[in-house]
Each structure stands twice: as structure tokens, then as C-alpha cells.
Amino acid sequence: ELEIAIKVIIVGNGGVGKSSMIQRYCKGVFTKEYKKTIGVDFLERIIDVDCEDVRMMCFDTAGQEEFDAITKIYYRGAQACVLAFSTTDRQSFEAIRDWKKKVENECGPDIPTVLVQNKIDMMDQSLVDYEEAELLAQNLGVRLFRTSVKEDLNVSAVFKYLATRCHEI
């Protein structure tokens, strides 16, 4: 029997919650402090998509977002992409276009991609409002998900959507 496996990359500035999101999705846990993900490649979770098992292999960018040479390895062969920013970090929002370009350079323009506005449990300290996030998503031609990895809001939906999009191709 054929097994479907999807390599998913989660990109965005340091501190937006990428490693936390992978831990949450694949292990069901949230911790404020765990060791930096240097050298770690991926965690996985098997989900059901249209009655088929799909292995979601979630690759972390090793906490060295600024070093192109290292992170390039992580992009190779990616089939789906999460562009993540934190709602409490304006710079992380403004960096999204650059992250998208980087992914396009490595993976081509067509892999299923979503924009994620994380840390919505901290909306009282938000520096990015809903409308501008939605506008960016529209301009990039991707869907916006608002998540809280901490409160486990909408995290599974992000990966389910990507798996479904990959499955359609």
C-alpha cells in the first residue's frame, strides 16, 4: 500500500513560535522553554485525509533562521509551507514577504502555503491587526489562519488544510 508523506516547512523570524507549533502539533505539548532545536530535523504526525493515512513530516529550521546556507537544506523537497509571524512582533509580520520569496526560490512558486498569525492569545498586545494580516494573505494568494499554539487554537486546522491541498494535486 502506498503511503503518502508530506514534507512541511515552517518558516518565519525567530521567536514567532515555529518550534512550539511543531511540538504542539506532533506531540501535543506546549512548554515555555525547551532546548534550541539545533540539529533536530523533524517531527511527524499521521492524519487521515479522505480516508487515507497521510504522514505529516514537520521540519524545523533549526533556530538559525538567519543563516541561509544551513536553512537551505531544510527547504529541499518541501511540499507544503507555513509562513508564520507573531501578532506581538511587528518585524516578524513585515518579514513574511522575504520568507515567501526564499521558499519560492528553493521550492518553486506552487507549493501549498498558508499564512499563520500566531500568539492570538496575546491580542491585547497585538501589533498587527486582523485586516492587514488578511490583506497580506490576499496579496500573497494564500489562506490566513490565526493560531495560538499556547492555547491550542487552530493549530491542527493549519496542517489539515495543507494536507488536503497537497492531496488534491
Ligand code: GDP
Ligand atoms: P521559534 O523561534 O519560531 O521556533 O519560536 P519558539 O517556538 O521557540 O517560541 C518562542 C517563544 O514564544 C517561546 O517562549 C514560546 O513558548 C512562545 N510561544 C509560542 N507560541 C505561542 C503562543 O501561541 N502564545 C504565546 N503566548 N506564546 C507562544
Ligand code: MG
Ligand atoms: Mg525554533
